[in-house]
Amino acid sequence: MCSMEPEQVISVHDGSTTYHIPLLLEKQNLLGILCEYLELPLERTPTRRLEQGKRMWNDWVYLVRSQDTITDTVSIALVGKYTSNKNAYLSVSKSIEHAAMYCHKKVKIILIDATHLEHETYQNSAVKYHKAWHDLCSVKGIIVAGGFGTRATGGMIKAITWARINKKPFLGICLGMQLIVVEYARHVMGIPDAGSQELHPESKNHVIIHMPEHNQENGRDTMRLGRQACIFKEGTEWSKLRSLYGPTISQIEERHRNQYEINPEIIERLEKAGLAVVGKDTTGKRIEIVEIRDHPFFVGVQFHPEYLSRVLRPSKVFLGLFAAAAKCLEKIPMALQQGQRGLVDEY
């Protein structure tokens, strides 16, 4: 066969998940073959690096194999406006999967087009409207993901109201967090026209404003980007999200991509009404995390936790949402503190 030896052919057959593929490759000695053909001196690799690699490999094999014995599936709705493109929310979907693997559960992610939750859809297509609401009401947890522009935000706000009132585990990411604040201001604080400068320019009560140091004319060129610190506020040890980082962590770093922020002038009123500030930036003015205390899990983050989630190191933010949906949140802080590789370690 075209000047190739049989042992040079490596096959990757269908498996239950893509995470099994490294296991298939290893079984066929891919590493050995590559080292031989590329003349890579594995024996000269420092022992520390080799051991680190071995540990990571063992953790990977353990986690992937443990997936084969899962019986429970937890459904999570991902509410957004770019749902017609399956890959638009790939990093968010993968982060939910990482969290599910840690909790030893399977996940079914249901993409919901936020416009379908809006009344206009009911008028044009009652089937789409009822299907979207049926999906939203059936799932165990809900995420409103990031985004730009007004379209579909009416439906996202409806999803937030539903999760808040019905005590469904909920996570709002970036735009999702900004809409939590709009929803709270409108329906709990009694400001019916509360809005965001980006989405509701006509509003007289902007609870989300353009960040002053960012140039509006240059649009997205001047976004707040990249890794930035978030400091947990004193007295927020009760926070369900914070409990996942452990008692010694007072600061985390996460990646950002936004132009708007919570209006600092409303923060005191927001907190008095029950939407607590859990994390702020290093200036102490910019809000990074909000959370409702009397709720199984209702968290908004201004950053994008999906950018830093990894298979062996799932984002705590997604872990919180997923574990609350799977009703195993109370086990997670201890499991993480003890360095368990996942909840299956219990068995």
Ligand SMILES: NC(=O)CC[C@H](N)C(=O)O
């Ligand atoms: N990444 C996002 O979700 C952005 C949210 C919002 N459009 C902003 O610019 O702040």
